[in-house]
Amino acid sequence: MRVTFWLLDIGYEVRDGQPEVWLWGIDEENRRILVIDRGFLPYFYLTIKEGENPEAVLSRVQRLRGELPLIRELELVDRRFFGRPVKAIKVVCGNPEVLSKYSRKLGKVPGVGMCLEENIRYSMRYLIDHGITPCGWHEVEVEKAERPSGLQVEAVYRARSPPKDVEKAEPPSLRVLGFTMVAYSRRGTPKPERDPVVILSVATNSGKEAQFVAEGGDDRPVIEGFLRYLREFDPDVIVGYGSNQRDWPYLLTRARGLGLRLSVDREGGEPHTSVYGHISIAGRANVDLYDFADELPEVKVKTLENIAEFLGVMRLEERTLIDEVDIPAYWEDPDRRPLLLKFSLENLRSIMGIAEAMFDYALQLSSLVGIPLDHIGTAAVGFRVEWFLIREAYRIGELVPTRRPRPYRTYVGGMVLKPRPGIHEEIAVLDFKSMYPSIMIAKNISPDTYVPPEEPDPPCGVYVAPEVGHRFRKEPPGFYKEVLTRLLRAREEIRERLRTLDPESVEYRVLDARQRAVKVITNASYGYTGWLGARWYLKPVAEATTAWGRHIIRNTIEMAKKMGLEVVYGDTDSIFIRYDPEKVERLSKAVGEELGLEIKPDKVYVRVLFTEAKKRYCGLLPDGRLDVVGMEVIRGDWAAVAKEVQEGVLGILLREKDPKKAAGFVRGYVSDLLARRTPYRDLIIWKTLTKPLKEYKVRAAHVEAARMLMQEGWELTLGDKVGYVITKGEGKLYERAKPYNLASYDEVDLDYYVEKQVIPAALRILKQFGVTEREILPPTS
DNA sequence: GCCTGATTTCTACCA
DNA sequence: ACTGGTAGAAATCAGGCG
Numbered sequence: 001m002r003v004t005f006w007l008l009d010i011g012y013e014v015r016d017g018q019p020e021v022w023l024w025g026i027d028e029e030n031r032r033i034l035v036i037d038r039g040f041l042p043y044f045y046l047t048i049k050e051g052e053n054p055e056a057v058l059s060r061v062q063r064l065r066g067e068l069p070l071i072r073e074l075e076l077v078d079r080r081f082f083g084r085p086v087k088a089i090k091v092v093c094g095n096p097e098v099l100s101k102y103s104r105k106l107g108k109v110p111g112v113g114m115c116l117e118e119n120i121r122y123s124m125r126y127l128i129d130h131g132i133t134p135c136g137w138h139e140v141e142v143e144k145a146e147r148p149s150g151l152q153v154e155a156v157y158r159a160r161s162p163p164k165d166v167e168k169a170e171p172p173s174l175r176v177l178g179f180t181m182v183a184y185s186r187r188g189t190p191k192p193e194r195d196p197v198v199i200l201s202v203a204t205n206s207g208k209e210a211q212f213v214a215e216g217g218d219d220r221p222v223i224e225g226f227l228r229y230l231r232e233f234d235p236d237v238i239v240g241y242g243s244n245q246r247d248w249p250y251l252l253t254r255a256r257g258l259g260l261r262l263s264v265d266r267e268g269g270e271p272h273t274s275v276y277g278h279i280s281i282a283g284r285a286n287v288d289l290y291d292f293a294d295e296l297p298e299v300k301v302k303t304l305e306n307i308a309e310f311l312g313v314m315r316l317e318e319r320t321l322i323d324e325v326d327i328p329a330y331w332e333d334p335d336r337r338p339l340l341l342k343f344s345l346e347n348l349r350s351i352m353g354i355a356e357a358m359f360d361y362a363l364q365l366s367s368l369v370g371i372p373l374d375h376i377g378t379a380a381v382g383f384r385v386e387w388f389l390i391r392e393a394y395r396i397g398e399l400v401p402t403r404r405p406r407p408y409r410t411y412v413g414g415m416v417l418k419p420r421p422g423i424h425e426e427i428a429v430l431d432f433k434s435m436y437p438s439i440m441i442a443k444n445i446s447p448d449t450y451v452p453p454e455e456p457d458p459p460c461g462v463y464v465a466p467e468v469g470h471r472f473r474k475e476p477p478g479f480y481k482e483v484l485t486r487l488l489r490a491r492e493e494i495r496e497r498l499r500t501l502d503p504e505s506v507e508y509r510v511l512d513a514r515q516r517a518v519k520v521i522t523n524a525s526y527g528y529t530g531w532l533g534a535r536w537y538l539k540p541v542a543e544a545t546t547a548w549g550r551h552i553i554r555n556t557i558e559m560a561k562k563m564g565l566e567v568v569y570g571d572t573d574s575i576f577i578r579y580d581p582e583k584v585e586r587l588s589k590a591v592g593e594e595l596g597l598e599i600k601p602d603k604v605y606v607r608v609l610f611t612e613a614k615k616r617y618c619g620l621l622p623d624g625r626l627d628v629v630g631m632e633v634i635r636g637d638w639a640a641v642a643k644e645v646q647e648g649v650l651g652i653l654l655r656e657k658d659p660k661k662a663a664g665f666v667r668g669y670v671s672d673l674l675a676r677r678t679p680y681r682d683l684i685i686w687k688t689l690t691k692p693l694k695e696y697k698v699r700a701a702h703v704e705a706a707r708m709l710m711q712e713g714w715e716l717t718l719g720d721k722v723g724y725v726i727t728k729g730e731g732k733l734y735e736r737a738k739p740y741n742l743a744s745y746d747e748v749d750l751d752y753y754v755e756k757q758v759i760p761a762a763l764r765i766l767k768q769f770g771v772t773e774r775e776i777l778p779p780t781s
Numbered sequence: 782g783c784c785t786g787a788t789t790t791c792t793a794c795c796a
Numbered sequence: 797a798c799t800g801g802t803a804g805a806a807a808t809c810a811g812g813c814g
Binding site for chain 3 (some may be wrong): 379380410413436527613760
C-alpha cells in the first residue's frame with residue numbers, strides 16, 4: 001500500500017544492529033503516523049590520491065574488512081571534488097556510530113587521500129539522498145507494521161521503498177501547543193534545583209487555554225497538569241519563547257527533582273538536548289520562537305512583549321508588564337498575584353500570536369534548506385546556506401569538503417561614496433538587483449571554476465576579476481552559478497504566481513513565505529563564500545565578487561555622470577541621483593547592455609538629508625513617511641530621548657525645511673526632560689554583552705551594570721542585552737551606570753542625558769544648518 | 782601628577 | 797556561529813610639562 005505524508009520530524013535508532021530511520025508525519029487523512037525505513041545504510045567516502053591505482057587502493061581497503069566488521073559494502077565510484085573528477089571508495093557501514101572511527105582508520109591506508117562526508121548525520125544523509133524535505137509531502141510504499149507499545153501515533157508502517165517527494169505546498173492542519181512558565185525565587189534568577197514553577201500557562205491553536213498554579217511552594221501539580229494536558233492534546237508543534245534555553249531545561253530538572261518523568265514526546269520519552277543546544281522532542285517539532293527573533297532586526301531588544309508589539313499581536317499599552325525583578329513581590333502578595341497570572345496569560349497569547357505570524361516562514365525555510373523544523377531556528381545563517389548547498393552538491397555528484405580551521409585574512413569589500421551633505425530634492429535610489437549573486441552568475445565565480453595562479457588559462461577562456469586578478473573558467477557553469485540561478489529563478493516564478501493570487505488566500509501566504517525564505521538564502525550566499533567556517537570557503541571567490549562589484553558601481557557612476565546625472569551618494573550596489581525619469585531610464589538600459597546587470601529605481605525621495613557621515617541619511621518618502629538609515633533614531637544603543645529628539649528634528653527639517661523651528665523643538669524637549677516630564681523607560685540605554693565578562697579589556701557601562709545584576713543573583717549570558725541608566729555622582733561613566741531595574745528616577749543624572757544623548761543626536765543633524773549648541777539649549781541652562 | 786591628543790575598544794549599523 | 801566598511805562614544809595610552 002501507499003501512503004502520502006507530510007514530514008514533521010525525523011529520528012533514527014539502531015535496533016538489533018540494524019539502523020532504522022523514523023519518519024514522523026501526518027497523512028492525508030490527517031492521521032499522525034510513523035514510517036520506519038530499514039532500507040538505508042550510512043556511508044562515507046575515501047578519495048584516491050592522484051597517481052594511485054584505484055583498484056589497488058580498493059584491495060588494500062578490502063584487506064582491512066576483517067578488523068572493521070561493520071563494513072557492508074565497498075564500491076569504487078566517480079564523483080567530483082571542487083569540480084574535478086575524482087575516483088572515490090564509497091564505504092557503506094552497518095551502523096552510523098562507527099563512521100568516524102572507521103574513516104579515521106581507513107584514512108591511513110596508503111593511497112587514500114581524504115575521508116569525506118563521514119560526519120554528516122545519518123538522518124540528514126537519509127533525507128538528502130532521497131531528496132526529501134522536512135515540512136514537505138512525500139509518498140511511500142509501505143506495509144503495516146506491528147505497533148510498538150507506548151507510541152502516540154495512529155499508525156506505524158514499514159517502508160518498502162524510499163519515500164518520494166510530492167508536489168504540494170500547503171501543510172496539513174497541525175496541532176500547535178504554546179506554553180510559558182513563571183518560576184519563583186525570592187531573589188535573583190530562579191534555580192531549578194531550588195525554586196518551583198509557580199505558574200505554567202498553556203494554549204492550543206484550537207483556542208483552548210489553561211493555567212496550572214503551584215499550591216503553596218509545591219509545583220508537582222503544575223508539572224503533572226502540564227504533562228496531562230500535553231499528552232491529551234497530543235500536539236505536533238510545541239512553541240515557546242526562550243524554551244530551548246530556559247523552560248525545557250528548567251522543567252526537566254524540576255521533574256527529576258520531584259521524581260517525575262517529563263514524558264512529552266511521542267515515544268513516551270523526555271526532551272533531549274540535540275545539536276546547537278536546541279531541545280528535541282521525538283515525533284513533535286519543538287520550536288522556540290526566540291530563535292526567529294533575529295529575523296526581525298527592527299526590534300532592538302528582543303523581549304516577548306516587543307516582538308508581539310512589532311508583529312501587531314499585542315499592543316504594549318494594553319499589556320500587563322511585570323519586570324522579572326518584581327516577580328517575587330507579585331507572587332508573594334495575594335492581592336497582586338492575579339496580575340502575575342494575567343501577565344503569564346498575556347505572554348502565552350503573545351507566543352501564540354507570534355507563532356501564527358512566523359509559522360509559514362519557518363516551515364518554508366525548513367523545507368527549502370532541508371533542516372528539520374525544530375532545528376532550523378537555531379541553525380546560524382551560514383549553516384542554513386551550507387545545508388542547502390550540500391543538497392545541491394549531492395544532486396550533481398560533488399563531494400562535500402570537510403570544514404577545517406583556517407587563518408584569518410581580510411579582503412576588500414564594497415565601495416562607499418562620500419555623501420554630499422545637506423538636503424537634496426527629488427533623489428532616486430537606483431539599486432542593482434541581487435548584485436553579488438548576479439556577479440557570481442555572470443562571471444561564473446565559484447570554488448570549482450577558480451583557476452589558481454600557477455595554472456595556464458583553460459581552452460574555454462577565463463573571466464579575470466579587476467584589481468585582484470583572480471581567474472574563473474568560463475565553462476562549464478560553476479556550482480554557485482547553478483545554485484544561484486536556480487534560486488533566483490525560483491523566486492521569480494513564485495513572485496509571478498503570487499501576482500495571480502488573492503493575498504488573503506492560504507496559498508498566497510505559503511508562497512509569500514517561500515519567496516522570503518529563498519531571498520534570505522540567496523542574499524546570504526555571498527557572505528557564506530567569505531566565511532572562514534564555510535566548507536566551500538575560497539578567499540578568491542569572495543574577493544573577486546566584491547572586486548567586480550566595485551568595478552561595476554564605479555562604471556555606473558561614470559555613465560551617470562556622462563549623462564549629466566548628479567550622483568549624491570552610493571553604497572556597494574546603489575547610487576543616489578537627482579531624479580530625471582528619462583535619463584534614469586536610459587542609464588538603466590545602458591548599464592544592462594554594457595555591464596550585464598540589472599539596475600532599477602528602488603524608490604524616489606521627495607527630499608533626502610545627508611551629513612558628512614557615510615551610511616547615515618534620512619529620506620522623505622512621497623507618502624510623507626521618513627526613511628531613517630543608520631542614524632541614532634534606529635540604533636538600539638541610544639536612549640529613547642535621543643532617538644525621539646533626532647526623529648523630531650529630521651521630520652521638521654525634511655517636511656518644513658525650518659532649522660529654527662527644529663532648534664525650538666529641541667529646546668522644548670530638553671526643558672521637558674529637565675523638568676522630569678519624560679518617562680523613566682525613555683532613559684534606559686540597552687547594550688549587548690558580546691563576550692564573557694572576564695574578556696572585556698576596558699571597563700564599560702553596560703558591563704558594570706551586568707556585574708551589578710550578577711551580584712544581585714541574576715544570571716546573564718553572552719548575547720544578553722543589559723539595560724542601564726546613568727546616575728548622578730563622581731567619576732567615570734561606568735562608575736555611574738546602574739541596571740535600570742535596580743535604580744530609581746531620583747538617582748538619574750538628567751544632565752548626562754541632555755549633554756551626551758539629546759544634544760549630540762540633535763546637533764549631528766542641525767550643525768549642517770548652522771545651528772549651534774547654544775541655540776538648542778533652553779534659555780535657563 | 783595633570784592635561785591633551787592619539788589610539789584602542791566596543792557596539793551597532795549598511796549593503 | 798555569513799562578509800567588509802563605517803560612525804561614534806568612552807576608555808586608555810603616550811608624551812609633554814619644568
